[in-house]
Amino acid sequence: MAVAKSTEPTNKAEFLQRVREALGRKEPLLYPPDYPPLKSATIRQEEKIQTVLARNAARRPRLLERLAENAGAAGWNVHRVWNPEDTAQTVADIAKKAGAKNVVRSSEDVFKPMDLDGALRRARIKPIVLASSRSRPRADLTGIAFDADMGVTGVSYAIAETASCVITPRRGLARITSLAPPVYVAVVRAEQVIESLDDYFALVRLQYQRTRGRGVNYANFISGPSRTADIEQTLTIGVHGPGEVHLVLVS
Amino acid sequence: MTLVKSSQFRKASAAAVRSPKIQIALDRVMDHFVEARAHALEEFPPESWEQMRERASAIKAQTLENLDYYLDLVDRNVQRNGGQVHFAADAAEANRIVVDIAKSVGAKQAIKSKSMVSEEMGLNQVLEREGIEPVETDLGEYIIQLAHETPFHIIAPAMHKSREEVSDLFHDWLKTAPTDDIRQLCMIARSALREKFATADIGITGANFVVAETGTVVLVTNEGNGRMTTSVPRVHVAISGIEKVIPAIEDVALFLRLLPRSATGQRITSYNSFISGPRAPSDEDGPEEFHLILVDNGRLNLLKDPEFREALKCIRCGACLNTCPVYRKVGGHAYGGVYSGPIGAVVTPMMAGIKDAKDLPHASTLCGSCRDVCPVKIDIPKLLLRLRQREVGGSASERSSTWTERLLMRRWRSTVLTRAALERSASLGRFLQGPITRRNRIRKLPVPVLGGWTKARDFPPLAPKSFATIWRDELAGDGRG
Amino acid sequence: MKVLRRAGVDVTFPADQTCCGQVGYNGGFEQEAREVALHFMDVFDGDEPVVVPSGSCASMIKIFYLDLFADDPVLLERAQRLSERTHEFSDFLVNVLEVENVGAAFGGTVTYHDACHLLRELHISAEPRALIEGVSGAELAEMTDSDRCCGFGGLFSVKFPEVSAAILGEKLENIEASGAEVVVANDCGCLMHMRGALSRKGMRQRAMHIAELLASQSGLAVGQPERPEA
Numbered sequence: 001m002a003v004a005k006s007t008e009p010t011n012k013a014e015f016l017q018r019v020r021e022a023l024g025r026k027e028p029l030l031y032p033p034d035y036p037p038l039k040s041a042t043i044r045q046e047e048k049i050q051t052v053l054a055r056n057a058a059r060r061p062r063l064l065e066r067l068a069e070n071a072g073a074a075g076w077n078v079h080r081v082w083n084p085e086d087t088a089q090t091v092a093d094i095a096k097k098a099g100a101k102n103v104v105r106s107s108e109d110v111f112k113p114m115d116l117d118g119a120l121r122r123a124r125i126k127p128i129v130l131a132s133s134r135s136r137p138r139a140d141l142t143g144i145a146f147d148a149d150m151g152v153t154g155v156s157y158a159i160a161e162t163a164s165c166v167i168t169p170r171r172g173l174a175r176i177t178s179l180a181p182p183v184y185v186a187v188v189r190a191e192q193v194i195e196s197l198d199d200y201f202a203l204v205r206l207q208y209q210r211t212r213g214r215g216v217n218y219a220n221f222i223s224g225p226s227r228t229a230d231i232e233q234t235l236t237i238g239v240h241g242p243g244e245v246h247l248v249l250v251s
Numbered sequence: 252m253t254l255v256k257s258s259q260f261r262k263a264s265a266a267a268v269r270s271p272k273i274q275i276a277l278d279r280v281m282d283h284f285v286e287a288r289a290h291a292l293e294e295f296p297p298e299s300w301e302q303m304r305e306r307a308s309a310i311k312a313q314t315l316e317n318l319d320y321y322l323d324l325v326d327r328n329v330q331r332n333g334g335q336v337h338f339a340a341d342a343a344e345a346n347r348i349v350v351d352i353a354k355s356v357g358a359k360q361a362i363k364s365k366s367m368v369s370e371e372m373g374l375n376q377v378l379e380r381e382g383i384e385p386v387e388t389d390l391g392e393y394i395i396q397l398a399h400e401t402p403f404h405i406i407a408p409a410m411h412k413s414r415e416e417v418s419d420l421f422h423d424w425l426k427t428a429p430t431d432d433i434r435q436l437c438m439i440a441r442s443a444l445r446e447k448f449a450t451a452d453i454g455i456t457g458a459n460f461v462v463a464e465t466g467t468v469v470l471v472t473n474e475g476n477g478r479m480t481t482s483v484p485r486v487h488v489a490i491s492g493i494e495k496v497i498p499a500i501e502d503v504a505l506f507l508r509l510l511p512r513s514a515t516g517q518r519i520t521s522y523n524s525f526i527s528g529p530r531a532p533s534d535e536d537g538p539e540e541f542h543l544i545l546v547d548n549g550r551l552n553l554l555k556d557p558e559f560r561e562a563l564k565c566i567r568c569g570a571c572l573n574t575c576p577v578y579r580k581v582g583g584h585a586y587g588g589v590y591s592g593p594i595g596a597v598v599t600p601m602m603a604g605i606k607d608a609k610d611l612p613h614a615s616t617l618c619g620s621c622r623d624v625c626p627v628k629i630d631i632p633k634l635l636l637r638l639r640q641r642e643v644g645g646s647a648s649e650r651s652s653t654w655t656e657r658l659l660m661r662r663w664r665s666t667v668l669t670r671a672a673l674e675r676s677a678s679l680g681r682f683l684q685g686p687i688t689r690r691n692r693i694r695k696l697p698v699p700v701l702g703g704w705t706k707a708r709d710f711p712p713l714a715p716k717s718f719a720t721i722w723r724d725e726l727a728g729d730g731r732g
Numbered sequence: 733m734k735v736l737r738r739a740g741v742d743v744t745f746p747a748d749q750t751c752c753g754q755v756g757y758n759g760g761f762e763q764e765a766r767e768v769a770l771h772f773m774d775v776f777d778g779d780e781p782v783v784v785p786s787g788s789c790a791s792m793i794k795i796f797y798l799d800l801f802a803d804d805p806v807l808l809e810r811a812q813r814l815s816e817r818t819h820e821f822s823d824f825l826v827n828v829l830e831v832e833n834v835g836a837a838f839g840g841t842v843t844y845h846d847a848c849h850l851l852r853e854l855h856i857s858a859e860p861r862a863l864i865e866g867v868s869g870a871e872l873a874e875m876t877d878s879d880r881c882c883g884f885g886g887l888f889s890v891k892f893p894e895v896s897a898a899i900l901g902e903k904l905e906n907i908e909a910s911g912a913e914v915v916v917a918n919d920c921g922c923l924m925h926m927r928g929a930l931s932r933k934g935m936r937q938r939a940m941h942i943a944e945l946l947a948s949q950s951g952l953a954v955g956q957p958e959r960p961e962a
Contacts, residue, residue: 012326015338015547019319019493022555033317037499038464074518132535141536142483146449162507162519174535175482179475197504205500208465213331217531217541221523226475228437229515230391230407232414233280236437239390240444241475241522265894576881580898614892616885616899617758619852639760652760660756664764667751668771692931703893708900708928722745726733 042209049206052199063160063193068249071163075224075237076247084113087250091152091185092119094246098183100149102126107172110154110187131172145176150183151242156219157203158188158247161196164221165247178222184242186222190251260610263585264577273582276411280404284573287516288624294518307509308628311564314463314498315554321463321496322545328466332528334541342372345546349374349455349488350381352542356486358383358452362444364472364480365389366457367567368492368546370402370589374455385455386447388476390440397424403583405590406514406569411582444476454480454538458491459566460506461543464499468543470524471510478522487538489526493545494554494563506566509626513568549602558637562597564627571621571631577614586611593621593631600638609651612638655700670719680713688712735834735946736783739825743783749775752784754792757800758886766800773797773810781828782818785943787850787919788886790820795853820850822918822942826859833866838948841871843912845903845926846879847919860918860942867945875910877902882917884925900929907937915939 020028032038040048056063068078079094081087095103103120105111107129117127130145132138145151153173157166165186169175178184194200207215226241237243267273292300314321326336339345345368353361361383363369375385375396387396394409395402397420402408409417417436418429427439456477460469468489470477481487497506503525511517530537553559572578572592583591588599588608596615600608612635621631641649643657666676687693692709696702704710716724736743752772756765772793776782784790794815801807825831842864850856857879864872883889883899890896903926907915915937917923926939 011340012323012336012338015340015545016319016323018340018547018551019322019554022551023316023318024555025319028323029317029320033313033320033498035313035498037501130535138535142449146445164519164523169534169537170531171533171535175478176536179478179482197507198501201501201504205464208500213328213465217332217526217528218534218537219525220478221519222521223519223523224521226473227521228390228474230389230394230409231412231417231433231436232276233283233407233410234433236434239437239441239474239476240388240448240479261892264892268894268898576883576899577892577895580895580902612760613888614895616848616881616883616888616896618848618881618885620848620879620881623852636758636760639758640762641760643760644762656759657761660759660761660764663755664761664767667753667768670748670750673750694932701890703890704928706893707897707932708925709931710928711924719745719747719749722733723747726745 042206045202045206045209048202052194052202056194056199057191059195060190060193063195064190064249064251067158067160067163067188067193067247070160071247074163075227076163076245079246079248081248081250084250087187087248088114088116088119090248091116091187092123092125094183094185094248095120095125095150096123098150098244100125100183102128102148103150103152104128104130104145104148104177104181105152106154106174106177107131108154110189116152130174130177141174142176142180145174145180148181150185151177151179151181152185152187153178154187154189155192157200158186158193158249159195159197159200159221160193162221162223163247164223166200166219166221168216168219170216175218175220178220179241182238182242183244183246184222185246185248187248188250190249193249259587260585260614263587264581264614267581267585272413273411274580276413277579277582280407280410281573281579284406284516284569288513288570288573289516291512291516291518303505303509304626304628307505307566307626308564310497310502310505311627312561314496315494315560315563318493318496318554321498322493324463325461325466325496325543325545328463329528329541329543330466332466332541334466334528334543337542337544339544339546339548341548342546345372345490345544345548346374346377348544349490350377350383352486352488352540353378353383353453354381356452356540358486360384360386360447360451361453361455362386362388362447362451362476362480362484363392364454364456364470364477365392365408366455366490367402367405367589368457368490368548369455371548372490372546374490386444386451388444388447388474388480389472390437390474390476393440393444394420397421401584401589403591404569404572405567405583405592411584448476448479448483451484453486453488454484455488455490456480458489458495458543459510460503461491461496461545462498462500462503463496465527467500467525467527469503470522470526471507471520472524473515473517473521475522478524481524481526482537485538486540486542487526487529488542488544490544490546493547493550494565510566510568513566513570513624513626553598553601556601559597559601559634561629562594562601562631562634564629565594565598566627568626570624570626574620574624576616576618576620586614593635594629597631597634597638605638605641605645605649606651609642612636612642659700674717674719677713677717681715684712735825735836735943739829739831739834741829746775752789752792753800754788754796755886757792757796762800769797769800770807773807773814776814777810780817781824782814783821783824784818785821785918785920785941787820787847787854787856788921790818790823791849791853793818820854820856820918822859822863823854823856826862832862833868834863834946836867836946836948837869838867838945839869840914841873841910841912842867842914842916842945843873843875843907843910844878845875845882845907845915845917845922847917847922848881850918851879856918860916863942863946864916867948870945873910873912875906875912875915877906880906882922882925884921886921889925896925897929900925904929904933904935908935913937914945916942916945918942
C-alpha cells in the first residue's frame with residue numbers, strides 16, 4: 001500500500017528552474033515539445049494496435065517458429081506442446097527431470113483448464129500455489145518461494161524477436177515465483193506470442209492511455225537464464241535468478 | 252562529486268602499463284567485448300545500425316533540449332503511479348534523501364543493485380556511517396565492495412580481479428574455503444547474497460532509462476539481483492542522473508536494441524525490469540514504497556554548454572572504453588574517477604572541474620574510434636579537443652596548461668611561422684644532433700617533455716638536406732623528371 | 733614527387749611552406765595554430781590542387797581548418813576553398829588521377845597501417861590498398877587490427893610515453909604476425925613512431941611511406957632509411 005506522504009517534492013520548482021536556466025530559458029515551455037510518439041492520441045493508438053494484432057495473428061505459425069528458435073539460442077529449454085491437454089504433463093515431466101520436490105506456481109487463469117497440481121502430485125511432487133490467502137499471508141510467500149525447487153507461471157506476452165517472456169505481477173502471480181527457485185517454467189499460449197519489442201511497447205502504451213496511468217506498475221522481461229561474466233569474463237549461469245529455464249509453448 | 256584523483260593520470264597510467272596483473276586482465280576482457288559487439292552487429296546491415304544510432308542520438312538530443320519539461324513529466328507520472336520523486340542538486344543532498352528514506356522505515360540493511368551514480372555519491376560510505384549496512388548484489392560490484400575499490404570498467408567493475416583474488420576476498424570476508432573454480436565462486440556469492448535478499452529492509456538501484464511518458468524506470472540486467480532488489484524489500488529507491496530520461500514508452504524498443512549489443516554483445520540481457528511505482532494493492536509482492544531520486548551533481552555543467560550537452564546522451568554502454576587504445580592499455584583506475592575511458596575523460600573534468608582532472612582530456616590520441624562505436628553518436632574527440640582549448644584559453648578556473656607547455660608552443664609557433672625561421676632552427680638542429688646521433692638514429696633526447704620519446708623509441712635525426720633544399724637545387728628545374 | 737611526375741603531373745613545391753599547424757591545434761593552442769594555419773593558407777593560395785603526403789596534415793587542412801576559422805567568415809571561406817582543393821596523396825592518385833598502377837615494382841610482402849585521421853576523418857582506406865595491389869611483385873598481407881591506433885597521437889607520445897609505447901608495442905606485434913617485411917602508412921607521424929620502435933627493438937621490418945613504395949622500380953624502395961645494423 002503506498003504510504004501517504006507529501007507528494008510534491010519541496011525543491012522541485014527550484015531544481016527545474018536551474019535546469020531551465022542551463023538551457024537558456026527563464027520560463028517553462030508553453031506547449032509540450034513537438035515529439036510525435038508522445039502526441040499520438042488514444043484513437044490513433046487503438047488503430048495501430050488493430051494492425052499490430054492482425055499482423056501477429058496472420059503470422060502466428062511463423063512467429064512460434066521464430067520464438068522457439070530464438071529461445072533455444074538464448075538458453076531456454078523449449079518444449080512444444082501441440083495438444084493443450086498435454087501441458088500439465090509436460091510441466092510435471094520437467095519438474096521430475098529437474099529433481100524438484102516442490103513446485104511453486106501462480107494461480108493464473110492459464111492453469112485453470114489443466115490439472116497441473118494433479119499431474120505434479122502423481123509424480124510425487126508437492127505443488128504450492130504462491131498466492132496470498134487467509135491461511136497464508138503475504139509475508140510468508142517470500143520464504144516459500146526461496147525454498148522452492150521450481151517455479152511455474154504463465155506470461156502476458158512472449159516476444160519472438162528477443163525470446164522474452166513478459167511477466168506482469170498481479171493478484172495470484174508473485175514476482176518471486178519466477179525469480180527465486182533455481183528452475184523456472186513459463187507456460188506460453190500461442191496467441192500470446194508477438195513479433196517485436198515495438199509491438200509490445202505499442203500495446204503497453206495503449207494500456208497506459210486506456211487506464212489513464214492507473215494500470216500496471218511492474219513488468220519484467222525474462223529472456224533466458226540468469227547469467228554473469230564478472231569473474232575473468234567467464235560465463236556462469238544461474239547466479240541469482242534461475243539457472244535453468246523452460247519455455248512451454250502451447251499451440 | 253566524490254574524490255577525483257584524475258590529476259595522477261600520468262603516474263597511474265605508467266604503473267598500469269607496467270602491471271602484469273592489469274595487462275592480463277585487459278588482454279582477456281577487451282577483445283572479448285569488442286568481438287562480442289562486432290558479432291552482435293552482424294545481424295544488421297550497416298545502414299540499419301547507422302539509422303538506429305542516428306535516431307537514438309536525435310531522441311536524446313531532443314530530450315536534453317527540453318529536459319525541464321520531461322523531468323516534470325517524470326515527476327507527475329511517478330506520483331500518479333503512487334511513487335515519489337525527489338530532486339537532488341548534488342551528492343550530499345542525494346545521500347541525505349536516501350538516508351532519510353532508509354531511516355523513515357527503520358532500515359538496518361540495504362541491498363544495492365548496480366548504480367554508477369551512487370558511486371559518484373559515495374553512498375555506501377554514507378550509509379555505513381549512519382548505521383545502515385549496504386550490500387552490493389551485482390557480483391562485480393560485490394567483489395569491489397569487499398576489496399574497497401572503485402569500478403575498473405563501467406560494465407564490468409571487477410574485470411581486473413583474477414579468480415585467485417576473488418577467492419582470497421571471499422576467504423577473508425566470508426570465511427569460505429579457497430577455490431579456483433569460477434562457478435563455485437559465483438555460487439558462494441549466490442548463497443551469501445540470497446540471505447540478504449530475503450531479509451533486507453530497503454532495495455537501492457540505479458536506472459538505465461527513465462521513461463517520461465509513463466514514469467517508468469527501466470533496469471537492464473543479467474544476474475537477477477536487480478529483480479531481487481526491486482521485488483523483495485519493502486522499499487525501493489531508484490537513483491538516476493537527470494540525463495537518463497527518454498520521452499516515450501515506445502522509444503524503449505530502440506534503446507533496448509542498442510544498449511545490450513553495444514555493451515556486452517547480447518541481443519538482450521536476461522532481465523529487463525519496468526518499474527513505474529510501488530506495488531498495486533492487488534499485487535502479491537513487490538515494494539510498498541517507490542522512490543525515484545533524480546540527481547544533478549554537475550550534470551548541469553554539461554547541459555548548459557551547447558557543445559558539451561551531447562555528452563549527456565550517454566547510455567553507459569562502455570563501448571568507447573572497449574575500443575579506446577588508451578583504456579585498453581591502462582584500465583579504469585588510472586582515470587581516477589567513477590567514469591573512465593573516453594566518456595570519463597569528458598564528463599569527469601566537466602562535472603568535477605577541469606583543474607582537478609586536467610590530464611584527462613590529453614589522455615587520448617584523438618583516434619576517433621570511440622566516436623565510431625558510440626550508439627548515440629557522441630563526438631568524443633571533439634569534446635576532448637574543446638577541453639584542451641579551455642585549458643589553454645578558457646576562463647580563470649579552467650586555464651591549467653603548464654608554463655613549459657605554453658613556452659614550447661610559442662617556440663613551435665615562431666619556428667614554423669616563416670620558412671626562414673624553420674631553416675634556421677633546422678640548421679641549429681643539424682648542428683646539435685651530431686653528438687647524439689649514432690648510425691642514423693638518436694637513442695636519447697636530453698630535452699624536457701620531448702625526451703619521453705626516446706625511452707622506448709629511437710628518434711630520427713634531421714636529414715642532411717631538407718626537401719626544400721633538394722627541391723630548390725635539383726628538382727625544380729627538372730620539369731618532368 | 734617522382735611518383736606524381738611519372739603519373740604526368742606538373743607538380744611544384746612552394747618553398748615557403750612550413751607546417752599545417754596541427755600540433756598546436758591538437759594541444760588546444762588555437763591562437764598559435766591559427767597563425768601557423770594562416771601562413772599555410774597564404775603559401776598555398778591559388779587554384780591548383782594541393783597534394784598532402786601525410787594523412788593527419790591532410791585532415792587538418794581539409795576538416796579542422798573549418799573549425800579553426802569557424803568564427804571568421806572571410807577566413808572560413810578561404811579555408812573552405814582550400815579544403816576543396818586539398819587531397820591526401822593516395823586519394824589524389826586514385827580518385828583524381830584515377831590511377832592505381834603507377835608503374836612501380838617491389839618484390840615483397842607489404843602490410844598497411846590505417847592511420848587514424850586518414851581513416852576516420854577522411855574515410856580513406858581503399859585507395860592506399862588499391863595502390864599497393866597495383867605494385868608489380870608486391871603482396872598485400874593485412875595485419876590484425878590494421879585500423880587500431882599506433883599510439884602516436886602527436887604530443888600524446890611524449891606526454892604519456894609509457895602508454896604510447898605500450899600501444900605501439902601491440903601494433904608492432906601485429907605487424908610481425910602479418911609476415912610482411914614492410915609496413916606502409918600514409919602518415920608521417922605514424923611512420924616516425926613505428927620506425928622509432930622498429931629500430932629500437934632491432935626488428936627486421938621496415939616502415940615506408942606509400943610514396944616510397946610507389947617510387948620503387950626494382951625491388952628496392954627509393955630513399956629508404958638506412959637499415960640499422962643488428
